Amino acid sequence: MSAALASSRTNGSEVVKELAFFAVIALLMSVMLLGVETVDRPTGLELAVRWDLVLIAIVSTVIGRLGLIFRRESISRLWQAVLITVTAVAVFEMFVRFRELDDRWVSPVVLDMAFGSVVSTILAIAFVVIVFATAYFTMKVQGAVEVDQSKKLSAKIQLTYRSNTKKIGLIGIVFFFIFPLLFGDDRSAIDLATLVMIYIMLGWGLNIVVGLAGLLDLGYVAFYAVGAYSYALLSQNFDLSFWLCLPLAGIFAASFGIILGFPVLRLRGDYLAIVTLGFGEIIRVVLINWYDFTGGPDGISSIERPSFFGLADFSRRVPEGAISFGDLFGLDYSSMHRLIFLYYLILVLALVTNFVTLRLRKLPIGRAWEALREDEIACRSLGINPTNTKLSAFAIGAMFGGFAGAFFATRQGFISPESFTFLESAVILAIVVLGGMGSQIGVVLAAIVMIGFPEMFRELAEYRMLIFGAGIVAIMLWRPRGLLSFRDPTILLNMSQKEKVAGEIK
Amino acid sequence: MDWAYFLQQLINGLTLGAIYGLIAIGYTMVYGIIGMINFAHGEIYMIGAFHSLITFLICQAAGISGILPLTLLLMLFVSMVLTSIYGWGVERVAYRPLRGSFRLAALISAIGMSIFLQNFVQISQGARVKPMQPLVEGGITLMESANFDVQLSYMQIVIIVLTFVLMVVFSLLIAKTSLGRAQRACEQDRTMAGLLGVNVDRTISTTFVMGAALASVAGMMVTLYYGVIDFYIGFLAGVKAFTAAVLGGIGSLPGAMLGGLLIGLIEAFWSGYLTIEYKDVATFGILVLVLIFRPWGLLGKPEVEKV
Numbered sequence: 001m002s003a004a005l006a007s008s009r010t011n012g013s014e015v016v017k018e019l020a021f022f023a024v025i026a027l028l029m030s031v032m033l034l035g036v037e038t039v040d041r042p043t044g045l046e047l048a049v050r051w052d053l054v055l056i057a058i059v060s061t062v063i064g065r066l067g068l069i070f071r072r073e074s075i076s077r078l079w080q081a082v083l084i085t086v087t088a089v090a091v092f093e094m095f096v097r098f099r100e101l102d103d104r105w106v107s108p109v110v111l112d113m114a115f116g117s118v119v120s121t122i123l124a125i126a127f128v129v130i131v132f133a134t135a136y137f138t139m140k141v142q143g144a145v146e147v148d149q150s151k152k153l154s155a156k157i158q159l160t161y162r163s164n165t166k167k168i169g170l171i172g173i174v175f176f177f178i179f180p181l182l183f184g185d186d187r188s189a190i191d192l193a194t195l196v197m198i199y200i201m202l203g204w205g206l207n208i209v210v211g212l213a214g215l216l217d218l219g220y221v222a223f224y225a226v227g228a229y230s231y232a233l234l235s236q237n238f239d240l241s242f243w244l245c246l247p248l249a250g251i252f253a254a255s256f257g258i259i260l261g262f263p264v265l266r267l268r269g270d271y272l273a274i275v276t277l278g279f280g281e282i283i284r285v286v287l288i289n290w291y292d293f294t295g296g297p298d299g300i301s302s303i304e305r306p307s308f309f310g311l312a313d314f315s316r317r318v319p320e321g322a323i324s325f326g327d328l329f330g331l332d333y334s335s336m337h338r339l340i341f342l343y344y345l346i347l348v349l350a351l352v353t354n355f356v357t358l359r360l361r362k363l364p365i366g367r368a369w370e371a372l373r374e375d376e377i378a379c380r381s382l383g384i385n386p387t388n389t390k391l392s393a394f395a396i397g398a399m400f401g402g403f404a405g406a407f408f409a410t411r412q413g414f415i416s417p418e419s420f421t422f423l424e425s426a427v428i429l430a431i432v433v434l435g436g437m438g439s440q441i442g443v444v445l446a447a448i449v450m451i452g453f454p455e456m457f458r459e460l461a462e463y464r465m466l467i468f469g470a471g472i473v474a475i476m477l478w479r480p481r482g483l484l485s486f487r488d489p490t491i492l493l494n495m496s497q498k499e500k501v502a503g504e505i506k
Numbered sequence: 507m508d509w510a511y512f513l514q515q516l517i518n519g520l521t522l523g524a525i526y527g528l529i530a531i532g533y534t535m536v537y538g539i540i541g542m543i544n545f546a547h548g549e550i551y552m553i554g555a556f557h558s559l560i561t562f563l564i565c566q567a568a569g570i571s572g573i574l575p576l577t578l579l580l581m582l583f584v585s586m587v588l589t590s591i592y593g594w595g596v597e598r599v600a601y602r603p604l605r606g607s608f609r610l611a612a613l614i615s616a617i618g619m620s621i622f623l624q625n626f627v628q629i630s631q632g633a634r635v636k637p638m639q640p641l642v643e644g645g646i647t648l649m650e651s652a653n654f655d656v657q658l659s660y661m662q663i664v665i666i667v668l669t670f671v672l673m674v675v676f677s678l679l680i681a682k683t684s685l686g687r688a689q690r691a692c693e694q695d696r697t698m699a700g701l702l703g704v705n706v707d708r709t710i711s712t713t714f715v716m717g718a719a720l721a722s723v724a725g726m727m728v729t730l731y732y733g734v735i736d737f738y739i740g741f742l743a744g745v746k747a748f749t750a751a752v753l754g755g756i757g758s759l760p761g762a763m764l765g766g767l768l769i770g771l772i773e774a775f776w777s778g779y780l781t782i783e784y785k786d787v788a789t790f791g792i793l794v795l796v797l798i799f800r801p802w803g804l805l806g807k808p809e810v811e812k813v
Contacts, residue, residue: 028591032560032584033553033630040634047563053630216610263798270543271797273613274748278790281745289783422741426617433614466625472618473600480604480611 015069019062026061030054060090085132092127168441176347180340187339192455194343194411198404199451201350203431203443205400208357210429211438212366213393214373215265216273219280220428222260223253223398225287225420227405232300232415233293242306246406253402254395261394265387280425287417299416306410308341342411349407353400354440360396369393423465427451430472436481510654515778516771521662521731523770524669528724529747530754530762531676532593532717538693538757539713540605545616546596547721548744549623553592554722555735556627558585559638562729574641578664585726586719593718594711596623602707620740628737635736638729665727672723673763676716680759689713693757742786746773749793755806764804 035054038045067083176197183189202224209217227249234240234248264275287294294300307313360366368389372379376386409415431450435442450471454464529551536544561584565571600619604612645659680686688709691699700706728743729735746769754765769789776788802808 025591025595028588029595032557032588033627036560036564038560038563038631038636040632044639045559045563045636047560047567216613264794267797267801270609270613271752271801274543274745274752275794275797277745278749278793282787282790285784285787289781423621426621430614430618433610437610462629463625465621466629469618469620469622469625473615473622476611476615476618477600477603480607 015066018069019065022065023058023062026058027054030057056090056093060087063087063090081132085128088131089128165441172441172444173351180343185336187336190336190339190343192452194339194346195455196447196451197343197346197350198408198411199428199431199447200444201346201353201404201407202401202428203435203447204350204353204357204440205397205404206428206432207397207435207438207440207443208360208369208400209393209397210432212357212361212373213369213390214437215390215393216270216429217276217394217397218273218422218425218429219260219276219278219283220397220401221420221422221425222276222280222283223257223401224405224408224424225283225417226253226256226398227402228409228415228419229287229294229300229405230402231406231409232303235304236300242304242406242410243309246403249406250399250402253405254399257395257398258391261391261398262387265390265394277422277425280420280422284417284420287420295416297417299414299418300409301414303409303413303415305338305413306342306345342407346404346407346411349403353403356396356400357440365389365392427468434472434475508654510649510656511778513649513656514654515774517656517658517662518778519771519774520767521665521770522774523750523767524665525724525727525731525766526743526747526750526769527763527766528669528672528720528727529743530750530766531759532721533748533751534754534756534759534762535689535713535717537751539689539710540601540696542601542609542612543616543748544596544601544714544717545613545744546600546619546623547717548740548742548747549620549627550589550593550596550718550740551721551725551728551743551747552735552737552740553623553627554585554589554718554725555729555739556631556636556725556737557588557722558582558726558729559636559735561585562638562641577641581726582723585722589722589725590715590718592623593714593721597711597714602710620744624737624740631737633737635734638733638735640733641730661731665731668723668727672720676720677759679716685709685712746786746789749789749796752793752801752803753796755803758803758805761803761805 031054034057035049035051037048037050039048063083064087067087070079070083176193179193180190183193202220206217206220209215209220230249230252231242231245234245235242240248260276260279264272264279267275288297290296361370368379368384372384372386372389379389380386408419412419427450431443431446434450435444435446450468454468529547532547532550533544536542536547558581561581562571562577565577565580571577596619600615601612604615640661642659642661642664645657645662647655648658649656680689688699688704689712691702691704692706692709696706699709724743725735728739747766750765750769751762752765753768754761754763756762769792772788772792773785777785780788796803
C-alpha cells in the first residue's frame with residue numbers, strides 16, 4: 001500500500017481515510033491498557049478510568065502519522081517539524097499523566113506548566129523550541145542531501161572512521177585513563193564510569209562470540225554469573241584472594257562455555273539463540289534453588305573487596321598485619337581510593353579483552369572465526385573444523401564474561417540471581433549489535449548510549465526500560481547494521497573485494 | 507503406583523499443554539511464513555491476559571458478570587480483537603521495515619519490542635500481581651481412591667474443549683480458505699506468491715493477527731485457570747511455547763499443538779513426581795535435547811541446507 005502511495009500524490013480524502021484508520025487502531029490499542037487502570041482495593045480489583053490518556057494516544061498517533069504522510073509527500077519541512085513537535089509534546093503529556101492520577105480532565109499538563117510560574121513557562125517554551133529546532137534542522141539536513149548523496153556521506157563517514165580507527169581508539173583510551181583525574185571527586189561519575197566499563201568489557205567479550213564468530217548468544221549472562229559466583233564462593237569457602245580467584249573465575253566460565261557449547265554449536269543462528277537463552281535461564285533457576293550452595297534468592301553478601309594487588313588494603317580500619325593504601329603512598333584515607341582503583345581495574349581488564357580480541361583477529365583462529373561467520377560450508381570444505389572453531393570462540397568469550405563477573409562480585413560486595421536475568425543478556429547483546437557487530441569502538445559507543453544515558457536519567461526510572469526497548473527497535477529500524485557498521489572480514493583473498501563487501505547490504 | 511495421582515497429573519498436564527499449544531501456534535505460523543522467531547509473542551499473550559481481565563472487571567462494573575456465558579464470550583471476543591491489533595501493530599512497526607534486512611536485525615528488534623511491551627503494561631497497569639476471582643467453579647470427581655480424589659474441574663473442560671474447537675477452526679482455515687492458501691503459498695516462496703497476485707504484506711499481517719488472537723485466548727484461559735496474572739508472565743510462557751513449537755516441528759500446525767501438549771504433560775509430571783522448583787529446567791532441557799538430536803522436531807521435515 002505504502003509503496004503505491006509514495007509514487008503518486010495522495011488526495012485529501014485518502015489522507016483522511018488513512019488518518020481515520022490509524023485513529024481507530026490507536027483507540028483500540030489504548031482503550032483498555034491505557035484507558036482503564038486496575039487498582040488494588042481491599043475488596044479486590046477495581047477500575048479507574050482515564051480517558052484522557054486514550055485521547056492523547058490517539059492524537060499523537062494521528063499527528064505522527066500525518067508527519068509520516070507529509071514526509072512521504074515531501075510537504076514543507078516546516079510543517080513536518082511542527083507535527084513532530086506536537087507529537088513530542090503529546091507523548092510528553094502522556095508520560096506526565098501516568099504519574100498524576102488525580103485531577104483528570106482539568107487541563108493539559110503542558111498548559112498547566114506553561115501558566116504555572118515564570119520558570120515553568122520558560123521551561124515549557126524551551127522544551128517546545130528545542131524539539132522544534134531539532135526536528136527542523138534534521139529535516140533540513142536530510143532534505144538537502146539526496147538519497148544517493150546521503151549514502152555517499154555515510155560511506156565517507158565510514159571511510160574516515162575506518163582509516164582513523166587507531167587514532168579514535170587511542171583518544172578514547174587516553175580519555176578513559178584521565179577520566180578519574182577530571183572527575184576524581186565525583187563519586188557518582190566514577191560509579192557510572194565503572195558501570196559503563198563493565199558493560200564495555202562484557203560487550204567486547206560477547207563481540208568475540210557474536211561479532212567475530214557470528215554465533216548469536218542470548219545467554220551470555222550465564223557466564224557472567226558463573227564468574228561472579230565462582231569468585232564469591234571461592235573467597236567465602238576457601239578464603240582465596242581476589243587476585244587468585246580472577247583467573248579461576250575466567251577458567252570456570254570458559255569450562256562452562258565448553259560444556260554448554262559442545263552440544264549446541266552445531267545449530268543454526270536462531271536455534272542457537274534460543275538454546276543459549278535456555279541455558280542462561282537454567283543457570284539462573286539452579287542458582288535460585290540450590291540453596292545450600294548458592295544461598296538461593298538471598299544471594300551471597302559481604303563478598304571480600306579486592307586489595308591493592310595483595311600489598312595494601314583499602315578499608316578505613318586495616319586488619320592486623322596489613323598496610324592501608326593511604327599509608328603505602330603517604331596519602332590520607334579517602335573512600336574514593338577504592339572506587340578509583342576499581343575503575344582502573346575494570347578499565348585494564350576491558351583493555352586486555354580488547355587487546356586479546358585484536359590480536360586473535362590476526363591469528364589463524366581469528367581468521368577461521370570470521371571465515372566461518374561468512375560461509376560455513378566453504379570453511380568445512382577447506383578443512384576447518386567448525387565445532388572446535390566455534391567452541392574456542394564460545395570459550396574465550398565466556399572467559400571474559402567470567403572475569404567481568406568476578407569483578408562485578410567484588411565491586412558490589414553482594415550478588416544474587418536477580419542480577420543475572422535474561423534482560424541483562426539482552427542488554428549486552430543490544431550493545432554489541434547496536435554498536436555494529438564486530439566493531440570494537442562501536443561497542444564503546446553503544447555501551448555509553450545504552451548504559452550511560454539511562455543511568456543519568458535516573459529520575460525517569462520507571463520509564464527507563466520502556467525507552468530502552470523502544471530505543472532498540474528504533475535504532476534497528478534506523479540503522480539495522482548498527483551505529484557503526486559491521487566489521488568486514490579482516491582479510492579477503494582479493495583485497496579489492498573489500499569495497500564490494502562493504503557495499504553489499506547483508 | 508497410585509493411578510489416581512497419575513490421572514490427576516495427566517489432566518493437569520493436558521490443560522497446561524492446551525494453553526502452551528495455543529501460544530505455540532503463533533510462533534510456528536510466523537516462523538513458517540517469514541522464518542523469524544517472534545520474540546514478542548509471549549508479551550502478546552500477556553496482553554491478552556490483561557485484556558480479558560479488564561473486560562471481566564468492566565462486566566463486573568456493568569453488573570452483567572452474573573450471566574456467566576455472556577461474560578465469558580465477551581472476554582473471549584474483546585480480548586481476541588484487541589490483542590490481535592497488538593499483533594498487527596508489532597509486525598507493522600518492528601518487523602515489516604526490517605524484512606529483507608539481515609536475519610539478526612529482526613530478532614533484536616523483536617527483543618526490543620518484547621521489553622517495550624512488558625514495560626508498557628507494567629507502567630500502565632502497575633507492577634503488582636493482579637488477582638481474579640474464580641469464575642467457573644466446581645468440577646466432576648472422576649475417581650475416588652483411599653487418599654486422593656481425581657478432580658476434573660469445569661474450567662479444565664472449558665479449556666480443553668475451547669482449545670480443541672479453535673484448533674479445528676484454524677486447521678480448516680489454513681486448509682480450505684483462500685487466505686490459508688495464500689499463507690501456504692507465502693510459506694513456500696514469498697516472491698513467487700507475490701508475482702502470482704498474492705498480497706504478501708497482507709498475508710503476513712493476517713498471520714500475525716491470527717497468532718495473536720490464539721495467544722490472547724491462551725492468556726484468557728490462564729487468567730481464569732490460575733486467577734493471577736502480572737506483566738511478567740509472557741517471558742516464561744513464551745519460551746515454553748517456543749520450546750513446544752520446536753518440539754513439534756517448527757512450521758507445522760499440528761506439531762505445535764502436539765508439542766504444547768507434551769510440554770504441558772512433562773511439566774505436570776515433573777512437578778508431580780520430581781521437584782517443582784526445577785520444572786522450568788526440565789522444559790529448557792527438553793528444548794536443548796530436541797534441538798541437538800532432532801532439530802526439525804517431531805512432525806517437521808528436515809531442512810535441506812542449500813548452498
